[in-house]
Amino acid sequence: MNIAITREGSIGRQTTALRGGFVADDIRMQVFLALGRERVPVESEVFAALFHNSVVSNRAPVRNALAGRSLSFAAFLRLSREAEIPYPLFFAPLDVVEEQVRLKTEKLMSGFTKSSFSMSSRHQVELRDIELIVKDLLRKQELLRQYDQSLVKNDFVGLIRRSRRSVNEDARRIAEALELDLAAVRKPKSKEDALQVLVGQLESKQILVSQSTRLHMPQLLDGVKFSGITLKDKRVPFIFLASGDEKEGFEPPGRRVFTLMLLTVLIAQGTFAPVTYEGHSRDEESPRAYEIAAELLMPTAEMRTLSFNDLDSVLEAANRFKVTPSAAVMRARRLQQIDYETFSAFMDELEASRPGSQAGPRRQPLAVRALKKYNGVECSRRMLGLMDAGHISLTDFRRIVLLNKVAASQIADFRAEVG
Template identity: 45%
Template sequence: MIERETFVALIENSWQREAKEYLKALEASRISFTKLVSLGRSAEIPYTLFFAPVDVVEAQLKRRQEVLLRGVSKGTFSLNSRGTVLLADVELIVKDILRKQELLKGLDPALPDNAFVSALRRSRRTVKDDADWLIAQLGVDRSYLLRVKTKERAFEHLLDCLEEHNIFVSQSMRNYMPQAIPKRARFSGICIRDKKVPFLFVNNGEHRDSLEPAGRRFLTLALLTVCLARGKFKPVAYSDQSDDPIDNREYEIAEEMLMPAASVAGLGVSSLGDVKAHANTYCVTPSAFLMRARRLGLLDAATARDYMAILREDFRNRPKTQARQPKPVNALRKYNSAEYSRSLLKQMDAKRLPASEITRVLFQNRKSVSLNEYRATL
């Protein structure tokens, strides 16, 4: 016999709470010992804990949460009602990134503090000054962003600037992460705390019916960058389809980074076609540019709402864009972060890390992935 309360508490606080074995067990009020052990192993729960008193289980759950929340603040940093994410939805991903952080710090004790972590926490400067500081310090080329031909390249430029400053960017890649993100999880990314090895995790939206548009991911990455600089380590649930400008300091700084008021304020916005054209210029979604134009008074609230309604309908009716199946080395590079991968390979080349650890940490023990091929992608 095991206590139902204990069984439910352990699985409900893990990423396996939607597993078929768990749901069947709840319905039947029984589970075979073999399946119990298997379920526990998948959820990273020692099976003996299922037989422990409830107070012991509660203490273990509290301890586990404290360890996880060292990297991610409790709760959801939600800018509107787009949705929420539970810690269990990304538990194994957060654990994996926390392990990556600890590994690199252990290999390189002299690793300096990252200058961007919480750099703007106590800033009393204006939104423009904070945005300009980030752009200048990261080396973001605004003129390049204005002439780049695709929003994907704009995203990659910002990503490269971040990684050049040892801010590691991990992108969700289905089938190449420790866990699948459930469809109901509505979040855009997570800023994961560490003063030496900060990570930004960008959700590409592959767990839902279609990929997140590149323009939305671009603004999400900017928003996560601002959160890092302002010491906000929480999941970001971001939507660019709000009727009114988002009243949030982090969002306003991100908006100013990519769509500077000095540049946008002089633009003409007399039609939805203008909105879409300017959105392409600044490599964001039409909805994001519309909110920026609304904040700067380039069009009135009623017109903005009408345009937003049309954009929402267009978005709902857009062709579903499924990601192509990437080569394993490319998918792993995006999930691991290219710069983090380079850092570990340097440690391997310096004989401080065996090649078997590269296979475990970066390749998730995939023996079929070639180390030389992976290095070539970096």
């Protein structure tokens, strides 16, 4: 499997096909909505075009309706509300519907480079899979741009765009611009704590970081192979860091450390895109952004002082740099510190020692703590400032920042949690 940056058209692609095998020829001419004893017809192409480009595209009622079963009008209204589609639009002509879908996609894509960034992964990210998260982060960006007068132009955005310098030089420029303190990142015993230190350093430079919190964000990511997003803004670029396929267990913290650095490098390159990243690839080629991220976290000079004689030495290096063992092995191979046979043997051992994919039940964090993680500390503080200054109402703050997950009486608890 070749590691490469791919220019894929999966984001925002227009099609009437539905996930799971439905294509235009399979769809009946009309879908029928049951309203009492009446059957209200909706053109199938309109129904498919609207729901396909929404977060409910793979729901059983949608698929069943396209297969010829009646859908109750009440269920149809619930799906429409969840998909944020005005239900009268389902009765509009197809050309009107297609234009509305195009406009919606264009607006959502305004925060993206028109590509996706894929490394060692055959999985594609569909816009509908992350639509509500994208909308939510763009809404926060817009409010901060409009009202937060303390924000200045962020010179980090596009810092190394079209750079012809060496990987090491670009890594040095990024580290200097961020005032990156690797010693502070490595100091915590746990990689999870190291990740939060790195998040804090990025946020101090007006790079906002949102992290996946399964039940306290606008959209579930169950079954979505997805690593994160970079969202464009001249002052407050946003990073959303996913935890991996949440149905199969969270990504290990060491991989999230590397993914966060990779997303940061993409912002410096001026690339704003959904990212898919497979952490267990054995490919020896890698894109420039990956190499820069590796140099930032595992500098060549330090790597050269280490020996990789056995798996214990690999684990020690991974703990030192706060990355996964496979990332440390990939880096050692890239620097030709180990031959291919040793590299392959290490990867075999690491693959065999991986925990099972079925994760046990996890204790859910307090709502205010989970919302702090999803919004990010810096975004939370700034949004509290907007509310305190009267730029947004308490009701809007609960809706936009707290997602109506906690009562107004708990805002003080949220404020205390954010600090």
